[in-house]
Amino acid sequence: MRQAGRSLPEYRALRERHGFFELAGTPELCAEVTLQPVRRHDVDAAVLFADIMTPVLAMGIGVDLVEGIGPMVESPIRTAADVKRLRPGEPPAETLEALRIVRAELAADRALVGFCGAPFTVACYLVEGRSSRDFLAAKELMYREPEVWHTLLGTLADAFSGYVRAQVDAGADLIQLFDSWAGILSPADYEEFAAPYSRRVLEAVPAPTVHFGTGTAGLLTQMRDAGGDVIGLDWRVALDRAWTTVGSDRGVQGNLDPAVLLAPWEQVAGATRDVLRRAGGRPGHVFNLGHGVLPQTDPDTLTRLAAFVHEQTS
Amino acid sequence: MRQAGRSLPEYRALRERHGFFELAGTPELCAEVTLQPVRRHDVDAAVLFADIMTPVLAMGIGVDLVEGIGPMVESPIRTAADVKRLRPGEPPAETLEALRIVRAELAADRALVGFCGAPFTVACYLVEGRSSRDFLAAKELMYREPEVWHTLLGTLADAFSGYVRAQVDAGADLIQLFDSWAGILSPADYEEFAAPYSRRVLEAVPAPTVHFGTGTAGLLTQMRDAGGDVIGLDWRVALDRAWTTVGSDRGVQGNLDPAVLLAPWEQVAGATRDVLRRAGGRPGHVFNLGHGVLPQTDPDTLTRLAAFVHEQTS
Numbered sequence: 001m002r003q004a005g006r007s008l009p010e011y012r013a014l015r016e017r018h019g020f021f022e023l024a025g026t027p028e029l030c031a032e033v034t035l036q037p038v039r040r041h042d043v044d045a046a047v048l049f050a051d052i053m054t055p056v057l058a059m060g061i062g063v064d065l066v067e068g069i070g071p072m073v074e075s076p077i078r079t080a081a082d083v084k085r086l087r088p089g090e091p092p093a094e095t096l097e098a099l100r101i102v103r104a105e106l107a108a109d110r111a112l113v114g115f116c117g118a119p120f121t122v123a124c125y126l127v128e129g130r131s132s133r134d135f136l137a138a139k140e141l142m143y144r145e146p147e148v149w150h151t152l153l154g155t156l157a158d159a160f161s162g163y164v165r166a167q168v169d170a171g172a173d174l175i176q177l178f179d180s181w182a183g184i185l186s187p188a189d190y191e192e193f194a195a196p197y198s199r200r201v202l203e204a205v206p207a208p209t210v211h212f213g214t215g216t217a218g219l220l221t222q223m224r225d226a227g228g229d230v231i232g233l234d235w236r237v238a239l240d241r242a243w244t245t246v247g248s249d250r251g252v253q254g255n256l257d258p259a260v261l262l263a264p265w266e267q268v269a270g271a272t273r274d275v276l277r278r279a280g281g282r283p284g285h286v287f288n289l290g291h292g293v294l295p296q297t298d299p300d301t302l303t304r305l306a307a308f309v310h311e312q313t314s
Numbered sequence: 315m316r317q318a319g320r321s322l323p324e325y326r327a328l329r330e331r332h333g334f335f336e337l338a339g340t341p342e343l344c345a346e347v348t349l350q351p352v353r354r355h356d357v358d359a360a361v362l363f364a365d366i367m368t369p370v371l372a373m374g375i376g377v378d379l380v381e382g383i384g385p386m387v388e389s390p391i392r393t394a395a396d397v398k399r400l401r402p403g404e405p406p407a408e409t410l411e412a413l414r415i416v417r418a419e420l421a422a423d424r425a426l427v428g429f430c431g432a433p434f435t436v437a438c439y440l441v442e443g444r445s446s447r448d449f450l451a452a453k454e455l456m457y458r459e460p461e462v463w464h465t466l467l468g469t470l471a472d473a474f475s476g477y478v479r480a481q482v483d484a485g486a487d488l489i490q491l492f493d494s495w496a497g498i499l500s501p502a503d504y505e506e507f508a509a510p511y512s513r514r515v516l517e518a519v520p521a522p523t524v525h526f527g528t529g530t531a532g533l534l535t536q537m538r539d540a541g542g543d544v545i546g547l548d549w550r551v552a553l554d555r556a557w558t559t560v561g562s563d564r565g566v567q568g569n570l571d572p573a574v575l576l577a578p579w580e581q582v583a584g585a586t587r588d589v590l591r592r593a594g595g596r597p598g599h600v601f602n603l604g605h606g607v608l609p610q611t612d613p614d615t616l617t618r619l620a621a622f623v624h625e626q627t628s
Contacts, residue, residue, distance in 0.1 A: 136573055136608065143577030185527075186549040186571050186573065188588060215497075216532030218551030235500040237532030259450055259498050263457030274502060292451065 005049065010036050017045045020056070020065040024050050030098035033174040035105060040299065043113040046102055048094055048167070052117025053125065054176055055163045056156075059089035069131060076129035078141060083152045087092065089159045091166035103171030114172030116164050116201065118179035119156040120194035128154070136185055142193050149193060154203070157197040161204035170205045176210040177202055177228065185214025187222050195226040202227035210253060214291050220245045234290035235260075239278040243285075251284030258289045259303070263295045267310060268301060276312055286311070319363065321461070321611040325348050326590045333589075335371070336377040340365050344412035349419060354613065359425040360416055364409055365540045366431025366492055367475045367582070368440065370470075373403035375440065383445060383599075390443035392455060397466045402472045406501035413454035427484030430515065433470040434508035447497055458506050463507060471511040475501030475518035482521045488526040491495035491516055491542065497529025501536050509540040515539035524567060528605050544568050553592040565598030572603045575611045575619070582615060583622060590626055597615070601627070 005011035011033060012024060013038035023029045033049040053063045053071045062074030077083060103112050125256075127138040164175045182194060182215070190237025202209050213219065217237040224231055224246050231246045233239060234313045235257035243252050256277075260271045287309045291303065319325035325347055330595060337343045348362040351443050367377045367385045372603045376388030391397060417426050439445070441452040478489045495510060516523050525542025527533065531551040538545055538560050543561045548555060549571035569592075574585045586601075593599035601623045607616065 020332065134573065134611075136576070139571075139573040143574065143581055183550060186585075187552045188585070189571070217531055217533075218556070230585050236497060236529065238501045242532070257453075257503070259448065259453040260457065261448070262454050267457055271500075271502070296450075 002113075005033055005036055005291050006295045007299050007302065008036055008040060008301070009042070017020075017034040020051065021054075021197050021284065023065075024054055025094045027094050027097035027101055031101035031105070031166055031194070033103050034098065037302075038106065038110060041303045042310075043306050045113050046106055046116040047113040047173065047176070048095070048099060048102075052115075053196055054095060054120055054216055055091060055159055055268060056122060056126070057115070058087070058161060058312075059155075060087045062086065071130065073129045076137070076186050077126045077152060077240075078137075080145075080148050080151070083148060083155060086155050088155075089237075091163040092243075096166055096170040098133070099167060099172055101171040111173045114164060114165070114167035114175040116160050116172040116175060116177055118177050118182065118213075119153045119160060119187075119197035119201065121179050121181045122156055122160075123149070124181045124184075125150055129193050135181060137291060139184075142189075146193075153193070153197040160201045164201060164205045168205060172207065174208040174210065175205045176212055176232075179211070179223075181224065182213040182219060185219070187219055190219055195289075199226045210286075212254075217242070224250060230284070230286060232288075236290075238284075239275055240280070243282075248282075252279075253286035254288045254290045256287075256289045256292055258294050258297070261289075261294070261301050265301070265304065268305060270296060272305065272308060273312070275308070281313070317329060319350055320609045321345055321607050321613050321616065322350055323613070324352060324354070334365065335368075337375075337508055338368055339406070339408045339576075341411035341415055345415035346410065347417070348363075348412065348416050349586075351616075352424060356624075357620050359427050360420055361427040361490070362409070362413060362416075362429040362486065364429050366436055367427075368406060369430070370436060370440070371531075372401070372406055373469075373473060374399065374401045385397055385439050385444065387440055387443045389551055390451070391437075391440045391466060392451075394459075394465065397462060397469060400466075400469050402469075405477040410480055410484040413481060413484040425487045426485055427479060427555065428481035428489040430474050430481070430491055431491060432491050432496065432508070432527075433467045433474060433496045433511035433515065434499075435493050436474075437463070437466055438495045449495060449557060453498075460507075467507070467511040471514040474515045478515060478519045481575045484520060486521065486564060488524065488543075489519045489520040490526055490546075493494040493525070495536075496527040496533060499533070504533050504536050509536060512537075512540045524600075526568070531556070532561065538564060544600060546597070546602075550604075552624055553589055553599075554594070557593075557596075562598075563598075566593075567600035568602045570601075570603050572605055572608050572611070575603075575608065575615050579615070579618065582591045582619060583616050586619065586622060587626070589621070595627070597604050 030049050032048050040048045041294055064072045066072050124135045124138045126133050173196050208229045210230040212232030214234040230251035231251050233242050233252050233254040241257045255275045337347055344363050348360050352360045378386045380386050407422045438452045441455050442449050522543045523538055524544040524545030527546040544565035544567050546564050547556050547568040550576045553569045
């Protein structure tokens with residue numbers, strides 16, 4: 001998971017001296033932060049250090065990232081005129097350069113995972129202005145001004161399609177599409193207001209894709225239909241049942257509750273064994289947490305977890 | 315849904331003069347507020363006006379209900395000693411008296427729905443101290459001090475069993491067990507840390523029961539196994555698929571996204587028709603929202619919705 005770094009002292013040391021977007025926007029620093037969890041935990045892949053709002057900055061939107069709150073949008077998007085003002089937005093050159101640096105430094109047997117927010121989740125932030133439990137302002141725009149909504153998501157999908165293609169060109173081996181808030185929608189609303197735009201981005205990727213969401217136990221078939229070679233599962237669903245729903249022609253990733261890592265080791269090991277047992281050694285299972293690493297996680301637990309999974313699956 | 319009142323001017327007028335627990339703790343006022351939505355919207359049932367923390371006050375816990383935040387617990391429960399200090403707690407006499415008043419005033423063909431928080435959700439608030447997205451303090455206690463956790467939930471389950479029995483004795487025709495936060499748990503953790511205590515309360519009810527949760531699309535079989543004649547569904551799952559998972563020997567309720575009520579009427583009608591179509595007229599479907607009415611909902615939309623559902627199903 002992308003946020004593995006938040007629990008690392010070496011990441012925090014850098015964050016004391018640099019803002020988030022400064023880190024993400026300076027190729028050497030971004031590459032360094034991307035590589036930190038691989039060095040420390042010996043995991044199989046590096047995940048690009050970026051925020052889902054990274055490509056949006058180039059579209060003329062002011063975003064601040066506030067510790068403990070998340071992205072804050074300076075002028076939330078609420079009208080057709082707001083959408084019209086969005087610039088097409090080139091993929092940020094600094095991010096692409098960071099990917100090149102990481103790919104050059106990373107061992108050949110480690111994957112480099114590119115990263116992009118799904119248009120729906122990014123639009124939730126752009127319309128709401130900040131994180132929210134139910135994103136009511138976003139839902140209200142979606143229901144009351146569907147044409148504004150569809151224009152906004154189309155604009156984002158076009159920009160993100162260029163962004164993911166450029167990431168693959170720069171060395172990403174696969175792309176993870178992050179739809180953190182898809183789970184606030186009913187299946188019917190997901191199909192109408194979110195899926196077409198996730199599909200457009202996923203289809204633009206000339207490489208394998210992971211389609212990630214949380215709270216999506218009731219949306220798995222719809223997410224699968226929107227695309228993704230691997231479907232992300234949070235912990236709110238049993239992996240074996242979810243994989244049956246998704247279908248055996250796709251892979252699945254995730255499933256361990258990040259909060260379990262706050263428990264004593266025996267429980268971490270037990271919960272991990274349970275995930276692996278449900279995966280049953282079938283090809284196409286990527287072990288991962290169901291969502292980001294919690295900042296208060298002991299980094300040594302993550303290192304031990306990575307070793308434990310390697311040991312159990314080798 | 316219980317919170318229907320929040321959108322009503324007649325409820326707000328009362329709340330200007332009385333605090334929440336004052337309303338809930340004064341039988342005549344509690345009865346009045348319980349009856350308001352029935353009078354205005356002509357719905358088929360009255361839902362007891364109470365908070366999930368209501369029975370906890372009698373156990374010696376100080377709770378404040380803060381507008382826009384929810385329950386705030388004065389001294390969160392974190393240790394075995396904290397749990398030991400809890401008093402058994404008699405069912406609040408004022409609530410029972412309110413039920414008697416409502417039952418006497420309510421037409422014979424309208425149901426009176428009693429109301430009780432599930433031990434898991436109440437424990438989340440008691441340990442965390444207040445609402446939270448992921449209730450990490452509660453999960454940490456659950457993982458690190460399981461014996462404290464189980465003692466706390468056993469104590470709550472015993473108190474709530476007496477509370478629901480007393481509600482039925484006072485005139486409630488059925489009981490809704492409210493497990494708002496069950497959806498933060500993995501299915502395995504739900505079975506271990508929550509289900510036994512919901513089961514104990516549900517089994518104590520000498521009347522039909524509704525077992526309600528949100529974000530539970532991946533937990534439906536586990537919730538069904540814990541009990542409930544009717545299983546609550548939020549909007550994050552398609553009703554027909556969810557009912558198949560729950561099984562045809564149980565009823566289901568809910569499923570309309572409360573946010574849809576902020577949309578123009580045609581969309582409200584369309585989403586409602588979709589829920590009814592998926593229910594397919596099978597006996598055992600209780601039309602409802604998937605969660606509480608949002609405060610900004612136009613009361614006239616609710617009235618129109620109740621009439622529309624009656625018309626569509628008559």
